[in-house]
Amino acid sequence: MTARTSNDSARDIPEATVARLPVYLRALMTLAEREIETCSSEELASAAGVNSAKLRKDLSHLGSYGTRGVGYDVEYLRYQIAREIGLTQDxxxxxxxxxxxxxxxxxxxxxxxxxxxxxxxxxxxxxxxxxxxxxxxxxxxxxxxxxxxxxxxxxxxxxxxxxxxxxxxxxxxxxxxxxxxxxxxxxxxxxxxxxxxxxDLSIELQILAYHVQRKAAAALVEADVEEDSA
Amino acid sequence: MTARTSNDSARDIPEATVARLPVYLRALMTLAEREIETCSSEELASAAGVNSAKLRKDLSHLGSYGTRGVGYDVEYLRYQIAREIGLTQDxxxxxxxxxxxxxxxxxxxxxxxxxxxxxxxxxxxxxxxxxxxxxxxxxxxxxxxxxxxxxxxxxxxxxxxxxxxxxxxxxxxxxxxxxxxxxxxxxxxxxxxxxxxxxDLSIELQILAYHVQRKAAAALVEADVEEDSA
DNA sequence: TAGATTGTTAATCGATTAACAATC
DNA sequence: TAGATTGTTAATCGATTAACAATC
Structure with missing residues (x-):
């Protein structure tokens, strides 16, 4: 009686991928708004701010929703990701x-x-x-x-x-x-x-602060190096 | 003339560690509020919600601020982490x-x-x-x-x-x-x-939704299995 | 058929974890 | 000295990336 869902490969999606699916979803919605019907992994990746290898690897965990030589149907892929996350329900x-x-x-x-x-x-x-x-x-x-x-x-x-x-x-x-x-x-x-x-809003700012500080320190070292070679 | 900072090991802290330093900082502040002066990696890790191996590994990137057999001085460690992130300045x-x-x-x-x-x-x-x-x-x-x-x-x-x-x-x-x-x-x-x-507030909710859905699906499968074996 | 682009493989990189030697 | 706990090592795990065979 065990009724499996149609797509068993949908199980066990890596956490890092799960965290990016909403980003892809948003990128697809932006493309759809601009009435773009098809996109390549390169285009979608760029809209989502990731590289295309990562995007294709991520999507491969959901199934095979693209067409080789052509790319992805924006609306179809949008629906498949929404379904995967569970956004087709309330x-x-x-x-x-x-x-x-x-x-x-x-x-x-x-x-x-x-x-x-x-x-x-x-x-x-x-x-x-x-x-x-x-x-x-x-x-x-x-x-x-x-x-x-x-x-x-x-x-x-x-x-x-x-x-x-x-x-x-x-x-x-x-x-x-x-x-x-x-x-x-x-x-x-x-x-x-x-x-x-x-x-945690303040943690995000603290992480930024760390990087600002590092950049400042790196700039100082660079200035020193120039001074040395002068 | 190149004046290096006193602690060269402070460079190149892994991103994952940087993201957790503010969490440790907050945990230390909570301990300090409760007037706890010393804590072990186990205690601090528990307050921060991570395991102690990870905590010690993270702290090892900053330097050696603990005492074997004793633990960490709460105030001293708090200051060292704050300095590392750059929170001793405005x-x-x-x-x-x-x-x-x-x-x-x-x-x-x-x-x-x-x-x-x-x-x-x-x-x-x-x-x-x-x-x-x-x-x-x-x-x-x-x-x-x-x-x-x-x-x-x-x-x-x-x-x-x-x-x-x-x-x-x-x-x-x-x-x-x-x-x-x-x-x-x-x-x-x-x-x-x-x-x-x-x-991104809505992305966090979407990630949660994915997991709720998975839990629901898992519960269904389990119910089916029980039914089968009955 | 030729060109384009996916989905997958395999190599690499970084993060986590357990175990323990060092040392207070 | 005995007990406790750090800091580090090494093994494992998971994520990223480049390259390319499959295929539209």
């Missing part, structure tokens, strides 16, 4: 913590356009309740369980201060959420089987 | 695009506390000028060049819509900025030597 999402960042996330159009539907905004602060944000009213955090159950929410977004994040994650997991996107600058501990992805 | 930053996300970024306390100083908020929309955000007034985008020059800005943050981002990046580069943190959902092309890091 993903109900809750956002907890409606401060500045929560506002920004609730209003972010990139979510809705990719099939993510914000079903609720939650905040522990009663002062925020019934405020409307992005057309959705802010509800008490204690409504989490009922909202998750009623809407079959699988993805939770944490946009609270760091000290509240672990509690929120615990409650989310208890309510049945298995995937968490964490914007709070803290390490969450969750049971096996729960996925956490972290976006 | 980094002037400009933010362009003061929509929801720009607001959130301008108000984000994690920047200031790590030595990033927002010297200006810029927006092309005259309707937003002279509005105060996070105690800084919003200025015209055309002030970019003079602000960069006056404040020695090396890092620019782009929080504009996608269609404006490339223009903003071009102007930033022309003004002398060599490191860009891009929140706009688009691939930027910049000259060699300019660093771009990208934070």
């Amino acid at each position: 993903w109900p999402v809750v956002i907890v913590g409606i401060g500045n960042l929560g506002h920004a996330l609730a209003n972010y159009s990139g979510f809705r356009s990719r099939g993510f539907r914000v079903v609720a905004l939650l905040d522990a602060d009663p002062g925020r309740h019934d405020e409307m944000v992005a057309g959705i009213d802010v509800r008490p955090f204690d409504d989490l369980e009922s909202i998750v159950a009623e809407n079959d929410v699988a993805i939770g977004v944490i946009a609270t201060p760091a000290n509240a994040a672990q509690d929120v994650a615990d409650r989310m997991v208890a309510a049945g959420i298995t995937s968490v996107l964490n914007f709070a600058p803290t390490v969450l501990s969750v049971p096996e089987g729960v996925d956490v992805r972290k976006v | 980094w002037p930053v400009v933010i362009v695009g003061i929509g929801n996300l720009g607001h959130a970024l301008a108000n984000y306390s994690g920047f200031r506390s790590r030595g990033f100083r927002v010297v200006a908020l810029l927006d092309a929309d005259p309707g937003r000028h002279d509005e105060m955000v996070a105690g800084i007034d919003v200025r015209p985008f055309d002030d970019l060049e003079s602000i960069v020059a006056e404040n020695d800005v090396a890092i620019g943050v782009i929080a504009t819509p996608a269609n404006a981002a490339q223009d903003v990046a071009d102007r930033m580069v022309a003004a002398g900025i060599t490191s860009v943190l891009n929140f706009a959902p688009t691939v930027l092309s910049v000259p060699e030597g300019v660093d771009v890091r990208k934070v």
Whole structure:
């Protein structure tokens, strides 16, 4: 009775590839907007900011959706990648913590356009309740369980201060959420089987700072070398 | 005459390690807050959410800052990592695009506390000028060049819509900025030597969606197997 | 058939991990 | 000296890349 999906090769896509599929998807949408119907791996790779060997290798994990000598059909490949990621279905999402960042996330159009539907905004602060944000009213955090159950929410977004994040994650997991996107600058501990992805704004800046510093140091050394040879 | 810095081993830290240094830094700050003065690689690794072998390997690229049989001095290691990343100095930053996300970024306390100083908020929309955000007034985008020059800005943050981002990046580069943190959902092309890091909110959600879908598919297969064996 | 471009192979590179000698 | 824990080695794993046979 075991009904396998039509494409067994779809299993076990390397993480590095998974992380790039959304980038390819966006590049394909840009091409489609410009009414380009076909593209080569070279063209798509350039639009996505990667090299074409990597692109072809990545796509080879999904299946064989191109035509040798011709390239890829933009719309067909777009659909296949969307299906692979799971964007052909609707993903109900809750956002907890409606401060500045929560506002920004609730209003972010990139979510809705990719099939993510914000079903609720939650905040522990009663002062925020019934405020409307992005057309959705802010509800008490204690409504989490009922909202998750009623809407079959699988993805939770944490946009609270760091000290509240672990509690929120615990409650989310208890309510049945298995995937968490964490914007709070803290390490969450969750049971096996729960996925956490972290976006940390200040860490990105710190990585940049490291490289700025290195560039400055390299420039100094170079100046010294010139001085030496003079 | 070439004056090398005291620690030549500080050069050529692997990218993967650089990306984790800020995580260690944050973990050390948490330990320091709890007035813990010494920690083992095991304890620090656990606080940072990595395994201890990786932590020790990472730290070994910076130098030898621990004591065998004892562990690491929290404050000393914190300082060494901060120095390595370049956080012992002040980094002037400009933010362009003061929509929801720009607001959130301008108000984000994690920047200031790590030595990033927002010297200006810029927006092309005259309707937003002279509005105060996070105690800084919003200025015209055309002030970019003079602000960069006056404040020695090396890092620019782009929080504009996608269609404006490339223009903003071009102007930033022309003004002398060599490191860009891009929140706009688009691939930027910049000259060699300019660093771009990208934070894409919807891509993170899409990666999560892929894993949710996989978990659901795996659960189905398992149910089928049980049915078969029944 | 000739030209173009994919999908795959195999080599290379970088990151992770376990194990342990060095040493406090 | 005995116990603890670092820093390093070496093995393994996964990702990237160039090259090219397959094939439209």
